[in-house]
Amino acid sequence: MDDQFCSKTETFAKWLTHVGVQISAKAQLTDLRADGRGRALVAKGDFAEDELIFSVPRTSTLSVKAALPELLSGRQDISAEDVECMPGWASLTAVIISEGSRPESKWAPYFNVLPTKLDSLVFWSPEELAELQASAVLKKVGKDKAEEIFHQSISKVTPEGTDVDIFHRVASTIMAYAFDIPDIEQEEEEGANEDDLVDDDEQKTSLAMIPLADMLNADADNNARLHYDGEELEMRTIKPIKNGEEILNDYGQLPRSDLLRRYGYVTDKYAPFDVAEVSTSTITDHIYQDLAGELKVYLRASEIEARLELARREDVYEDAYDVGHATEEWPCISDELVALVYLLLVGEETLAAIQSSKMSLPSRSKMETELVGKALQRIFERREREYSTTVAEDENLLQAGNHSNRVQMAIQVRMGEKVVLREAKKEAGKFQGDNKRMLGREKREREDDEHVSQKKSRHR
Ligand SMILES: C[S@@+](CC[C@H](N)C(=O)[O-])C[C@H]1O[C@@H](n2cnc3c(N)ncnc32)[C@H](O)[C@@H]1O
Incomplete structure (x- = not known):
């Protein structure tokens, strides 16, 4: 076990305040490793329905846009286009690997609480995968395709020596931790065109890491939800939460096969899906x-x-x-x-x-x-x-x-x-x-x- 677990959590909590995250005194990052749930957010007091649990400024989210300038600084051999032309998950993987290699990175206290070992299917051995028998999820793991993208484009922009293991760890962390954040400009534009007859419901989103929001576990029936309306992303309760209860986000109504593939865990509550x-x-x-x-x-x-x-x-x-x-x-x-x-x-x-x-x-x-x-x-x-x-x-x-x-x-x-x-x-x-x-x-x-x-x- 990682004996620095608690000190890393404390440093992360201080860093959150430093980057403008406001967190209710009734919510606390807690060590639930004994229950196989890692770090989690737990209520230390009663929450009412629709109560604010924490807010994260958009400027404290980690996206390609936020981290690209750092990746490009001092590099004559690559351009923004080389990163931006990749699929969203691949460009975010590239910027996080690059940022993670800089010891002075402002994100270091956050990176320190991200997992070093995951159970998502890409990390399973052939013998372990064989236990899934005829499940169609085996066709969706996509390890070879991901490695092809790593060798063809990601490795061209990441620091020398980035190996395929680091790539999988970061790419899989993104799969289990990142959020699709609706762009705020788009929302305003849509508001301005409320009377338009044609309803363009395709909302533009950007993949990003949201520190703290990604420390919430999920178990099919969530009691909190992230709101993307303003400059501050707000995690609010959707029902009352009692002192001592875990605060749970919504990962979607996923079948257990997909939960395992993307997040590396299953619980019985997902069986109906x-x-x-x-x-x-x-x-x-x-x-x-x-x-x-x-x-x-x-x-x-x-x-x-x-x-x-x-x-x-x-x-x-x-x-x-x-x-x-x-x-x-x-x-x-x-x-x-x-x-x-x-x-x-x-x-x-x-x-x-x-x-x-x-x-x-x-x-x-x-x-x-x-x-x-x-x-x-x-x-x-x-x-x-x-x-x-x-x-x-x-x-x-x-x-x-x-x-x-x-x-x-x-x-x-x-x-x-x-x-x-x-x-x-x-x-x-x-x-x-x-x-x-x-x-x-x-x-x-x-x-x-x-x-x-x-x-x-x-x-x-
Ligand atoms: C967004 S993170 C949540 C924070 C995570 N617990 C941590 O320690 O970093 C998603 C990961 O949390 C774990 N997780 C989430 N919900 C869980 C649950 N109900 N039971 C067990 N593990 C869970 C899985 O490992 C998943 O990949």
Whole structure:
């Protein structure tokens, strides 16, 4: 353990006052390492709703704009453009690495409280990552791509000797600690154009580090929120906070997989936001085989492609679809996924009618046919089998608890995804819509209709 932890916190607290941060006497930076929560802000008195906890002047935030002059000073070999042309996170990484290498940096007391070790996924070994099994989060880690950007552009502007380990530490700290701050000029401009008919809701933001605001942990239900309205960024309570309670910020409604990837921790409170991903290529590779018994039709690759093209035209195509827990507002299975599977399975005549725009895509309830439900159930079962352990096995492993913290977190993530797939399968099992417009049925239905009418005419 870092035995300078407390002295670093004290120096940081003094520095905050020095740079104009105003903090309520009822809020205190506290050592929560024993609970695995690092430094945290804790209430040392009762806060009312909408009470100011602290304010940080915009001038005390660390952005590319703020730190670029220092990086460029005395360097003839690079220009502002070399830094500004990089993606936002990469240019902020470059300026923080450069600033961090200067012992006289005004930010030094702040840098001293930033982490030297993180658990975000980029730091996991191949064996640890393998514990996530079939989780789609593995495709999102992006370590190689990040290193490519480091070698191609960041390392050209950072001090000589900056290695890839420093790069990952700073880039990952930015991922877990930085904020997207709305630009104040933009807000004023928008205010001036309040009567404009065209609503330009794309607000310009800048990525920046906000000392102290980034010492707040999060646990799905926050009790504080940062306000960006003025020159002072204000952290205010959103509900009363009692003496002794931790002050928590909002990191967003993230599935545990993303929480782990970006922040290196998970808690049960994020489980309701878990998602599992099913890729369109897996769906098209298996759907006709899985339903061969009931379809009795063979589609050529070009016919499948035409159906996917229609899904694109109808704006329901995605390379992969997320399924999540149902809420009061949303089902587990998105409208887009139902529509994709419907278009892959709808009969030729209905397909042609939609293609020629004689008919529009039916409502969700009409697309929830029994066949679409059966296909989705198979898709979710297949996806669950891609994980090498079952939910029950994971439950036992979690209970045994004899793993490293990282493995324990990986088990929670992979188990959460399988639980979502099961719930989605149950939902698909309730689809009961008529199959008569579906592939292989349309013709049979028509033949049956004709058969009935022939019978009727014979009886006449
Ligand atoms: C913005 S920082 C918060 C300050 C941090 N605790 C520190 O000591 O520097 C985000 C990091 O805090 C930790 N963290 C945040 N919320 C947490 C929680 N509920 N449980 C455990 N760790 C948490 C994670 O390591 C995350 O990457």
